[in-house]
Amino acid sequence: MLDLAVLGILRRGPRHGYDVKRQLAELGWLRVSFGAVYPALRRLERRGLIEAMHPTSRRKAYRLTAAGAQTLDAMLLDDSDEMEEDRRFAMRLAFLGYVDPERRIGILKRRRTRLVARLAEARLALRRAATSGSDAYTLALVRHNVRTVEADVSWLDELITLARTEPPVSELPLTTVLPDQAPT
Amino acid sequence: MLDLAVLGILRRGPRHGYDVKRQLAELGWLRVSFGAVYPALRRLERRGLIEAMHPTSRRKAYRLTAAGAQTLDAMLLDDSDEMEEDRRFAMRLAFLGYVDPERRIGILKRRRTRLVARLAEARLALRRAATSGSDAYTLALVRHNVRTVEADVSWLDELITLARTEPPVSELPLTTVLPDQAPT
DNA sequence: TAAAGCATGTAAGAGGTTACATGATTGG
DNA sequence: CCAATCATGTAACCTCTTACATGCTTTA
Numbered sequence: 001m002l003d004l005a006v007l008g009i010l011r012r013g014p015r016h017g018y019d020v021k022r023q024l025a026e027l028g029w030l031r032v033s034f035g036a037v038y039p040a041l042r043r044l045e046r047r048g049l050i051e052a053m054h055p056t057s058r059r060k061a062y063r064l065t066a067a068g069a070q071t072l073d074a075m076l077l078d079d080s081d082e083m084e085e086d087r088r089f090a091m092r093l094a095f096l097g098y099v100d101p102e103r104r105i106g107i108l109k110r111r112r113t114r115l116v117a118r119l120a121e122a123r124l125a126l127r128r129a130a131t132s133g134s135d136a137y138t139l140a141l142v143r144h145n146v147r148t149v150e151a152d153v154s155w156l157d158e159l160i161t162l163a164r165t166e167p168p169v170s171e172l173p174l175t176t177v178l179p180d181q182a183p184t
Numbered sequence: 185m186l187d188l189a190v191l192g193i194l195r196r197g198p199r200h201g202y203d204v205k206r207q208l209a210e211l212g213w214l215r216v217s218f219g220a221v222y223p224a225l226r227r228l229e230r231r232g233l234i235e236a237m238h239p240t241s242r243r244k245a246y247r248l249t250a251a252g253a254q255t256l257d258a259m260l261l262d263d264s265d266e267m268e269e270d271r272r273f274a275m276r277l278a279f280l281g282y283v284d285p286e287r288r289i290g291i292l293k294r295r296r297t298r299l300v301a302r303l304a305e306a307r308l309a310l311r312r313a314a315t316s317g318s319d320a321y322t323l324a325l326v327r328h329n330v331r332t333v334e335a336d337v338s339w340l341d342e343l344i345t346l347a348r349t350e351p352p353v354s355e356l357p358l359t360t361v362l363p364d365q366a367p368t
Numbered sequence: 369t370a371a372a373g374c375a376t377g378t379a380a381g382a383g384g385t386t387a388c389a390t391g392a393t394t395g396g
Numbered sequence: 397c398c399a400a401t402c403a404t405g406t407a408a409c410c411t412c413t414t415a416c417a418t419g420c421t422t423t424a
Contacts, residue, residue, distance in 0.1 A: 008197040016403080028305060034403085038403095039406090058392060058402090097320070121212060159321075202374070224411095
């Protein structure tokens with residue numbers, strides 16, 4: 001998941017590690033520690049998905065390679081999440097602008113299907129908790145769970161109609177000119 | 185977090201590992217694998233927080249010890265979550281009925297304070313995203329984040345008024361008779 | 369009597385955190 | 397010039413997953 005996040009951030013332009021972590025935190029997507037960020041950058045570099053640029057000052061900026069951009073595309077299309085479903089989807093949504101416009105609705109719809117399934121589970125859990133005489137707090141928790149998933153589904157419906165009407169977001173050029181200097 | 189969940193489930197009565205995992209999943213609290221559950225049980229047993237009962241058939245049921253009940257109490261009162269805040273709070277809320285009624289409101293209020301702080305962060309992130317011209321999907325994500333936290337805060341307010349009015353939930357006897365047989 | 373589900377367990381590894389070490393740069 | 401912040405990195409550890417091994421019990 002960190003890998004996806006890093007590739008997504010670097011898709012917008014070169015960044016150094018400290019900056020990647022900060023941007024992730026500022027947008028409230030992922031609060032990772034440096035002990036995760038720096039190893040991730042080295043890992044991605046070894047796999048050839050990103051490359052280090054001539055260090056300006058002491059900062060070591062990385063930029064996405066062509067292979068990295070391809071891998072990012074594949075990651076954005078890959079729905080087969082089981083673990084951390086919600087956070088992973090949030091990640092993918094944040095970078096959905098980089099996905100081929102034709103495929104965006106498909107991603108959103110598959111997410112909707114999964115949420116609807118979870119809604120059924122949550123409602124089942126609610127019925128079970130209600131009949132088996134759970135205490136007020138357990139009940140409140142399960143009920144809130146149902147409401148949250150319901151809200152998520154209708155939000156997704158908004159997103160789907162938005163994806164249908166909205167013209168594709170203008171994309172940054174990737175293979176053309178990327179500044180060799182990291183932005184301050 | 186698994187430890188808290190296991191102790192909380194066992195607080196209701198003896199269970200064997202397979203059953204603990206199932207109950208956690210049925211309530212939609214925590215989807216852990218057996219590879220986590222069984223080691224957790226052995227760990228808790230070594231620490232003297234739970235004890236194995238004479239195995240009925242092939243099932244190895246565990247029951248909470250007095251030390252375990254004490255530790256559970258301490259865990260329920262411990263607010264100092266940094267990691268996995270939401271899931272941990274959901275856990276604590278599910279077992280809030282086992283907490284001294286006087287202290288329940290305190291727990292809920294501290295949670296509220298934290299949520300309000302997060303709401304401020306989320307709104308800041310939204311302003312940043314709106315002014316810096318992020319694409320529609322990033323914006324939708326951040327906006328949804330704000331709405332979700334808002335909904336959580338008002339839900340907490342409901343819970344707080346509920347905790348004020350509600351008479352304390354009847355608690356299961358712990359130190360008295362616990363059946364030596366695990367329920368089927 | 370075979371398949372499906374129940375039940376317990378282990379080993380390897382993924383993917384993080386915390387704590388630590390180190391040092392440059394900037395602002396008051 | 398001192399503190400705060402910027403910046404990179406490593407090592408030990410934690411918690412959980414996946415994959416595997418093993419065998420009992422119920423049901424069609």
